[in-house]
Amino acid sequence: PAQGCHSKPGPARPVPLKKRGYDVTRNPHLNKGMAFTLEERLQLGIHGLIPPCFLSQDVQLLRIMRYYERQQSDLDKYIILMTLQDRNEKLFYRVLTSDVEKFMPIVYTPTVGLACQHYGLTFRRPRGLFITIHDKGHLATMLNSWPEDNIKAVVVTDGERILGLGDLGCYGMGIPVGKLALYTACGGVNPQQCLPVLLDVGTNNEELLRDPLYIGLKHQRVRGKAYDDLLDEFMQAVTDKFGINCLIQFEDFANANAFRLLNKYRNKYCMFNDDIQGRSHLNHEKEMFAQDHPEVNSLEEVVRLVKPTAIIGVAAIAGAFTEQILRDMASFHERPIIFALSNPTSKAECTAEKCYRVTEGRGIFASGSPFKSVTLEDGKTFIPGQGNNAYVFPGVALGVIAGGIRHIPDEIFLLTAEQIAQEVSEQHLSQGRLYPPLSTIRDVSLRIAIKVLDYAYKHNLASYYPEPKDKEAFVRSLVYTPDYDSFTLDSYTWPKEAMNVQTV
Incomplete structure (x- = not known):
């Protein structure tokens, strides 16, 4: 049986539909697969385009789950789910909401990072809007190409700092797509009101520039006034098209631009950036907390000198929290705070198992990507907290x-x-x-x-x-529900005498 947090099935609400025939079965917002009733198939002109079988959404969920479980890798599972999203949107969100804890690591961190790295191979069909630096001056026209007019939320990236993986350029589109999937799966925002956007201004990733499968612009990143002008035009075009209330979330912009763009736009537009984090030098927001100190050569030495209550890892340096650092933290404090927040899992500063083992279960641990529960030798089991902004x-x-x-x-x-x-x-x-x-x-x-x-x-x-x-x-x-709509026509009759045919 299906589990989870979606609304209980009720009578499907009738929805007026202008599309007919083959277009219905190829539109992910409308397609129900073999859940179309015979009446719907006849009225919509799709009878014969679907196998002569009638399935409930529960059975469709079961079919997807069995196929999903047969996949060997998380990347294959990601491709299965994204293909489903392109085919049957309601069923996709029914799958996600049936077990959010199970599927979130696949559609978002950590698997989405791997999918972005291999985007040239996993790319099936376009999803979202790709805007390039060469389109400057024509962004309003490009937004008109999007088939939905009632957009309430936009997630935009320029692909320069994708998770802890760095500059992935156009391959970064997987992040806005995955983020908006969580808008719906976790928050209930209508997916037809969401728009993922990739601003392609080039990439400084030499490996991508040499890759024949790379799908973006093959030149170094454009910076300076041309970049800022593109962002200004984009923000204005979005609000002109979709309204001043349209939410714009900036995602995975490089640290050099993150605070600057946030401060530039936050009081003019409905926007936010939920992942601004540390950089190689202190920005002015942090300078008030800085203290003079003799130079030290390693993180281990810093920890020994400062004796911090908490250490927070956001630099994407795998293994940065060594056993020595964890032992020192445990010796300084009864309950040391260890946050290994870098994404994806491969970039985490330490594992949950390592933290709990070295601190003998006293460490207060959180990570950016999920870790499995840890059982120590004394039999006590800990469930690591995931400090993900998906909350x-x-x-x-x-x-x-x-x-x-x-x-x-x-x-x-x-x-x-x-x-x-x-x-x-x-x-x-x-x-x-x-x-x-x-x-x-x-x-x-x-x-x-x-x-x-x-x-x-x-x-x-x-x-x-x-x-x-x-x-x-x-x-x-x-709140959006993954329950199917009904597409049967509104049918009724008049009183018999009102329908008498007049004759000469």
């Missing part, structure tokens, strides 16, 4: 869309963090969890969205009025 952005996005918020202040992220903390029980903490189980992420995102919506109306940030009296019911009404 944040789906709920924030749903709340922003629900209220038509035009600017996103930092306070929204603070109240989101507080809500996530409230979701963690004493039992979770005793298991080593710092975050609620991923299996509950849809419920967590819903409560975050309600908090964001409430905050927006209290602080005059919302633009949709009248203010909903029951905010929970209002947000729930916006």
Whole structure:
């Protein structure tokens, strides 16, 4: 039987449909595969284009799961799911929401990083909008090419800092696609209201420039005024086309641009960047916390001198937290905080097993990508917390869309963090969890969205009025469901006497 967090099946709502025939079976928003009823097949002109079999969505889920489990590698599993997304969108999200904890590491970190590295091989059909530096001056026209007009959320990257993998250029499109899949699977945002965008300004990755399978522009990255002009035009074109309330999330931009672009646009557009992190030099936001200190030669020496309460890894240097560092942290503090947040898993500063073993279970551990539970020699089992921003952005996005918020202040992220903390029980903490189980992420995102919506109306940030009296019911009404729609025509008759045929 299907498990999970999607709404219970009910009567399918009838949806008016202008498309007919072959186009219906090739449109992922409309296609139901063998779940089309005979009446729908006859009325839509697709009878004979589908095998003469009628399946429920539960059986379709079972078929996908059996095929999925036969795959040997995570990359093959990723390709299976992305192919399903291109074929039957409702079933794709039914699969994801049936077990978010199982599928999130496949459609997003860590597997999406591997998929981006091999994007030239895994590319099946275009998904999202590819905009290049050579299209400058024509971005409004390009946005008109997108088939959906009611876009509420855009995720955009220039591919320069994809996870911890560096400059992947046009191969970085897998990140906006995966991020928006989580908007829907974790937050309930309607996928037809989402647009993934890749801004291709070139790549400095010499390996890609030599790769005959590379799908992007083959020249060094364009920087300076031309780059900034492209971004300015893009932001203006998106808001002109989709409205000032359209949410724009910046994703995996290089550190040199991340803060700069955030500060440039945050008060003018509805935008945010959820993964700004450290760089090789201190940006001005961090200078107030810097202290003078004699130069040291290694991280181990820094830890011995500073005796920090917490160490946070975001530099994508695998194994940076050595056993010596972990032993020192355990000797300094009863409960040392060890956050190995670099993505994907191969770039993590240390593993969960290593942290718990060296600190004898006293380490408070979180990682950016998932690790399996760890059982120590004394029999105690720990479930590592995944410090992934997937707990944040789906709920924030749903709340922003629900209220038509035009600017996103930092306070929204603070109240989101507080809500996530409230979701963690004493039992979770005793298991080593710092975050609620991923299996509950849809419920967590819903409560975050309600908090964001409430905050927006209290602080005059919302633009949709009248203010909903029951905010929970209002947000729930916006949540996307993977249940199939009905495409049967609205059929009825008049009274017999009203249909009499007049004769001469």
